[in-house]
Structures are given as structure tokens and as C-alpha cells.
Amino acid sequence: MFSEETVERPVIYLRNLSKKYTVYDNPSHKLLEMLALHKRKMPRENWALRDIDLEVSQGTTLGILGENGSGKSTLLQIVAGILRQTSGHCHIRGNVAVLLELGSGFNPEFSGRENVFMSGAIMGFTRSDIESRMEDILNFAEIGDFIEQPVKNYSSGMFMRLAFSVAIHVDPDILLVDEVLAVGDLIFQHRLTIH
Secondary structure, three states: OOOOOOOOOEEEEEEEEEEEEEEEOOOHHHHHHHHOOOOOOEEEEEEEEEEEEEHHHOOOOOOHHHHHOHHHHHHHHHOOOOOOEEEEEEEEOOOOOEEOOOOOOOOOOOOOOHHHHHHHHHHOHHHHHHHHHHHHHHHOOOHHHHHEEHHOOOHHHHHHHHHHHHHHHHHHHHHHOHHHHHHOOOOHHHHHHOO
């Protein structure tokens, strides 16, 4: 897969990556097909991705552009390990922090602080690891005393700032960000470009 001459292996390596979804016109058709009670082929194939080749080196910033429904989020979910590809290879080197959907990974009933610790634990960090980063996380997020409130009371911008702050302060090798950043205020978006 990687040549002997390669000094630095890519952190993301995709070869012939494809993802197919099976679409049924009616949910009962899936059951009928599984039970072999229906002779004709009922599902349709929808290829979200076909034969994608990609290598991303450490330190690279990469943007993926395309129309709605072109497979951008599917690709990010495969790289994040949330989805499995139908065929092809996906090799990731390093730890991955993910911001794919506003709200994913946070419990709305928990406070911001509790969600920071929970997110850190999910990424493999100890409580003391997160405590040592907490001041930086809070300073970057700029949500003040709201850190002690349930995140269900946050504005979408506050929610996004806290989630993003956690993701960048756990020092991931790979940070995947989907359209979640479109929610933030202009001042925060500007801070992201200079961070």
C-alpha cells in the first residue's frame, strides 16, 4: 500500500473508496426481500461515493466542495469511523476529532462543563487531562457562566463554539469539520481562521 521510499505516510489514505446505500420505495419491501417473499428486485442502489482516491499529509488543510447530496458528509463520516465503506480502503493514522453535526456527542441535559468531560472521555482522555485543558477550552469558547448550564439552553453559536473549542484543544492528529461552522457568529469565524 505505501511504498518503501515514502518517508512520511499520509494521515488519511483512501483507495477506490465507495459507499452504496440501498433505497426502498416502501419500508415493508425490505422485509419482503429479506424473507424472499417478493420475486422482483425492489431496492434501488444509490452510490454516495464511487472510487475515491485521496491522500492527505500531516499538516495539510483540505476543503471538500460539492453540491448537496454529492457525498461530502458521507466521506467525512467514513474517515471519522462513523460509517463503513461498501468497498475500497480507508486507512487513518492518528486520533480524530469530529465536528460533523451541531449537537452530535453532547447530551442536552448535561452542563457545558459535563459535556466537555464526556467528550474528552470519549476521545480517550482522563479527567485530569481535560482539567488541565479546561481553562484554554473555556477561554476560546467565550461562553462565560453558561458553562454550568445545560447545553439545551445554549444558542446555536454558543453550542458550536464550545464543541469546536473542545475539538481543537484535545490536540487531534485529524480534525474533521462539516457545515457546523456555518452556524457561528462572524467574530468567532474570524477567530477560527487565525487560530
